[in-house]
Amino acid sequence: MPEASLRRFVRGLIQERLSQRRSQHRLVDILFEKASSGKMEDDKFPMALSAVNPELATKLVQTGLHDGDPEDDVIAVGSKNYAAKDLSPSQTSMDVNKAMWFALGMLNGTMFGSGGPGGDLGAFISGDNYIMDGHHRWIATAMAKPDASIKGIRVDFPGKKLVPVLNAATVGLLGITKGKAGSGGFKQFQSKKAMETALTKLIKGGGKYKGVAGDDSPETAQKVIEEFSGEEGDEAVGATVDKMMANLALVPGSKGEEAVMPGAPARIDMPVIDDDYATRNKPAVANVKKALETGEIDVNPDYGELPEEGDEEKKEKSESFQAGKTTDKMVMERWQRLAGLLKG
Secondary structure, X not given: OOHHHHHHHHHHHHHHXXXXXXXXXXXXXXXXXXXXXXXXXXXXXXXXXXXXXXXXXXXXXXXXXXXXXXXXXXXXEEEEEEEHHHOEEOOXXXXXXXXXXXXXXXXXXXXXXXXXXXXXXXXXXXXXXXXXXXXXXXXXXXXXXXXXXXXXXXXXXXHHHHHHHHHHHHHHOOOOOOOOOOOOOHHHHHOHHHHHHHHHHHHHOOOOOOOEOOEOOHHHHHHHHHHHXXXXXXXXXXXXXXXXXXXXXXXXXXXXXXXXXXXXXXXXXXXXXOOXXXXXXXXXHHHHHHHHHHOOOOOOOOOOOOOOOOOHHHHHHHHHHHOOOOOHHHXXXXXXXXXXXXXX
């Protein structure tokens, strides 16, 4: 039986026979080890982008495949759909004017990338449902239709550990050392006056954003809010805001700064994983996703060193893993560990 088939057979057998036992997870993790957020060393992965050591980060985004066990740094990553109301923010900086513009564009069917409410954030979402980016699309969806589907890239790490990993990738993989400045906050979305002011600007065409996303005609904005609220003329403004604020009340993650991910840094110190941002490795999101799911980022000890010229064993392990192969020695090490012959 080919090696890959044997590994799949053994894993399937363990999962089937021990599916009701707690030991299942330990056995599978030993045979097919993956990254553990609890093993990360905080001094190597700081929470704030400004605290990241560029030299160390550049090394860490490469040595995961050179630490003797490439698979121990693999983080499960995959696309997933969520209801907007089930997600929470990792930052407080959101512009009510931009969010309102997005929301009206969604209601009009002209919002970029999705048409209607929801759509693809094109951003990472932690295992505990904190969004790392795409906050305006998320809160605009919550304003327009809280149960609309939002798509993101789920990463099997809690938010408080995912932010430091993505900060390391921002610096070491993408070459970005300065974060994005943030403005605004949740208070705008809890103030009827602030919401009405933002909406009036869209209708009057008096601000940075005009009309609705995808159609900058003020007349379009007026038409959208009348259809949404069921009111006409000036009465539609207040009625629209009332309805949007009622929708936001259904979203736990929009209830204020207390809903933001605990310990999250300011926007300027958050990761910058954005395809529209200038990087040396576009597309940024796809590159970081690949680094997470292939174990390129050295998130768990033992931490590796880049192979020197002539270090064929390390090269063989990393190159074999990237090609989806596993050497006989790597398989034997897993079985020895299972039998208690090796620790760690």
